[in-house]
Amino acid sequence: MGKHAAELFDVVVIGAGVVGCAVARRFTLEGARVLLLEKGADILSGASKGNSAILHTGFDAPPGSLEVACMQAGYEEYMTIAPNMNLAILETGAVVAAWNDEEVAKLDGIEAQARQNGVSDVRRVTRGEILRREPHINPVVKAGLFVPREHVIDPWSAPLGYLTQAVQNGAEAVFGAEVTAAARIGNEWQIHTTKGEFHASFVINCAGLFGDEVERAFMGTASFQIRPRKGQFVVFDKPAASLIRTILLPVPTERTKGVVVVRTAFGNVLVGPTAEEQEDRVHAGVDEATLNGLVAKAAELVPGLANIPVNAIYAGLRPATEKKEYRVHMDGERGYIALGGIRSTGLTAALGLAQHAFRLFGSAGVRQRPPANPVWPQMPNLSEHRERDWERPGDNEIVCHCELVTRREIEAALEGSVPARDFGGLRRRTRACMGRCQGFYCSARVAEITAGRFENPLSVGVSHE
Ligand SMILES: Cc1cc2nc3c(=O)[nH]c(=O)nc-3n(C[C@H](O)[C@H](O)[C@H](O)COP(=O)(O)OP(=O)(O)OC[C@H]3O[C@@H](n4cnc5c(N)ncnc54)[C@H](O)[C@@H]3O)c2cc1C
Structure with missing residues (x-):
């Protein structure tokens, strides 16, 4: 039996895109016992791995919509927490x-x-x-x-920071765990995944490009179509x-x-x-x-x-749907919230969506115990306008010369609360192999440093994603 199989979680979050990472963080900080299930080897396996990285004000969003409310709440929260977590x-x-x-x-x-x-x-x-x-x-x-x-923000370090804070404050995350089916038994969800069975009182569907399929697995039908x-x-x-x-x-x-x-x-x-x-x-x-x-x-x-x-x-x-708006709804009776169809503004709105989901959840009447002094992780800085690791003293081999990525940064990304679990995840955590030569010169060294760390090891000379 897996480590978490016997436990009844308050909330299972499905999907470690930017929305799922933000939701795991918000619910953990509000005191819920959270488990995040992600089918990919690492976070950001879906829509969230490639976007324009703009933190929008919502100036051109549909007036009065949930989207603009979540974007603006997300924007405000990002600006508040970014300095506390060293986010760009x-x-x-x-x-x-x-x-x-x-x-x-x-x-x-x-x-x-x-x-x-x-x-x-x-x-x-x-x-x-x-x-x-x-x-x-x-x-x-x-x-x-x-x-x-x-x-503009760093679109990868931000969600990594959200999940890191969730995990450092007690959340659990299981990767390679694709949700395949679910059954509501009494007040509990029994959730079947490729990594075994898990139990939760409540489920939050943040499955992005598969949101409708996950909704079907839980509710029998889907209220939207991706x-x-x-x-x-x-x-x-x-x-x-x-x-x-x-x-x-x-x-x-x-x-x-x-x-x-x-x-x-x-x-x-x-x-x-x-x-x-x-x-x-x-x-x-x-x-x-x-x-x-x-x-x-x-x-x-x-x-x-x-x-x-x-x-x-x-x-x-x-993750667009047949309608323009976000597809957010709750079935409190059955312990289900969908944060679906977060089409083109989710990087901005994620923290706001997480607040919104918690308000919906709170109104379903579940008791919470927020941590008194939450841990604030310090995320490594990858942005060019602030000090990078290579500029700091210490034994510091430069591994990727295009992006000036140090061995120290690569090693740190392989450790910690939410370590890189595949090469794409390492690239997004460090920028190694993402510069002008696209790994031509450094991928052999990266393969050496990461030997034995990934389920699918980096083989030099093959495509990176
Ligand atoms: C081209 C482009 C440009 C964009 N530009 C911006 C921008 O500038 N600013 C902005 O704010 N937003 C932007 N966005 C939007 C933003 O990227 C998305 O709104 C956001 O990534 C959606 O995140 P998500 O967490 O809902 O979905 P996803 O990132 O898709 O996450 C869902 C996760 O669920 C997992 N999953 C799916 N099914 C299962 C299952 N059965 N079991 C377990 N796990 C599962 C997936 O593997 C995935 O990791 C842009 C998007 C695109 C594509």
Whole structure:
């Protein structure tokens, strides 16, 4: 019998994407006995491994929606806890840039919506102001709306920090545990997984791209249907970061926020994402024509990008559904909450969604005992605008020369409360093999250091994900 099989947990969280990690943290800090079950080898095995990393203010979210409420609560909580956990905030601001008269005409509506959403610090900017702030963007820009508090974060260290805090305060997490079936017996869920059976009073479905299937396993039917929506990106090499300070947002259409030019916390520039419907919930392929289109678009918006090499490409899948809104609901009687369809704003909204789920749960009348002095983990910093490990003293072999990743960082990522369990997880915890050479020079050394640590060992020369 597995370690946790006999225990009745207050809450089982299904899925270690950004939402599940935030929920595990919130419920643990409120005193619940939490178990997180994740089918992947590591956290961020689904939608949360590839996004644009923007911490949104919610200026353009649907007014009055749960989405905007969770985004804004999530934004506020992130800003409060980031310094306590050593999480990055790259304060960029954003400009919604209008490139023709039709787009200029839409700025009034976007500004009004921002004010309606309580984002009252937005302001209209002229072409001259934009060009003074961003001298490298295409001078044909006509006007814009400046959103000062749109920022960029490290999209991997944040959820890792949430789960690390949960675990350090008593939560349990089991990986490689795919939930396959469940039965409600009295006031308990009996949960069948590929790692054995677990028991809980309450279940919170944070299964992202598989949210509907997990709901079916628990409730017999699903109240929503996942329709994956792919977003492809190109990542420009680090010299690109000197060409743009502010997040460059397009005037959005009904279907998508459109292609964004954004600096990353790691010192690159990201251009994307696309919005492409697909059936496949797991594989997010890239195609040459689309990537070439993104490169051309990037060079149109910021002409200097034409001279900068692309050093990585990737795609992410949004857990979209047949409706635009989040698919959140509770069946208190049967001990079930779904945080489903967290489509394109979940990195921002995760902490807010976790607060919301706890409010729903609390109203179902379960007794809690919050820890008196919660532990605050200090997350390793991967962002370029703050001190990196290689700058600190000590015996410090540089393993990845492109991203300046030290052996000390790699070893630390293999230990600790939520260690890397596969190569993708190690990359996201350290940035090893994610630079210009994409592991060509350092993957042999990384394979040596990680020998015997992963179920699927890193074999040099094969694809990384
Ligand atoms: C292209 C793109 C750009 C984006 N840009 C931004 C942005 O700039 N800002 C922002 O705020 N948001 C952004 N997002 C949105 C954000 O990434 C998502 O909203 C978020 O990742 C959804 O997280 P999740 O935890 O709901 O789902 P997931 O990350 O998919 O997590 C679900 C987890 O459940 C696990 N799981 C599934 N089924 C089972 C099962 N049966 N048993 C056990 N475990 C299971 C999966 O393995 C997975 O790890 C973007 C998304 C994309 C794709």
